[in-house]
Amino acid sequence: MKPDFSLDLVLSRIEEAIRPYPKAAMFDLYERGYQSLFEQLLSCIVSIRTLDETTIPVSLRLFEKARTPDELLQLTANELAALLYGSSYPEQKAQTMLGIARRAVDEFGGTLPPEYDLLTSLKGVGPKCANLALGVSTGQAGISVDIHVHRVVNRWGYVLTRQPEQTMLALEQRVPPEKWVDINRLLMPFGKNICTGSLPHCSTCPVLAWCEQVGVTKHR
The missing domain is CATH 1.10.1670.10 (Helix-hairpin-Helix base-excision DNA repair enzymes (C-terminal))
Incomplete structure (x- = not known):
């Protein structure tokens, strides 16, 4: 170089x-007030194989119904998949999100610990989403x-x-x-x-x- x-x-x-262009989706959502690690992780899952132009409105629609693990678990898989319509593989993403919410409630009292190794142990969460969710929500280097x-x-x-x-x-x-x-x-x-x-x-x-x-x- x-x-x-x-x-x-x-x-x-x-x-x-x-500056004249839209911010990356998760940074945009953070500025709108969706700042928890759980919310950021969900929006990253929404973004997989999905354009930002779709990720943001789908995430906003989801967060109107559920912003915490407890709230998400009140939805059925079909209800959640319907909220994710427009993103790729909504049924698969719904199952991933419900699994994350269930572990958050059962193992961590409803709050995901800000730990890379823990996040990547969640089914469906890879290094990209773990680092991005941690970086945006907590400022943790990733x-x-x-x-x-x-x-x-x-x-x-x-x-x-x-x-x-x-x-x-x-x-x-x-x-x-x-x-x-x-x-x-x-x-x-x-x-x-x-x-x-x-x-x-x-x-x-x-x-x-x-x-x-x-x-x-x-x-x-």
């Missing part, structure tokens, strides 16, 4: 560039890598990885922990709106000077 690359400078440029983050940092030449899971591990080695939550907060909307998968906006990109443009053959 380019020898004068400064992550602090790059992230500050990106923060300014993404890197969440979706397809946008994966693409952006590889395009820069900052890491050289094939899968998001590999990218997460590589970023944990390079990025200071105090910046971990910012990785998803900034790079998700940046990758969605500027450093896009096809025809990225290289001609107007605020960090082009530090980007190796790995894999870019055509751009705007």
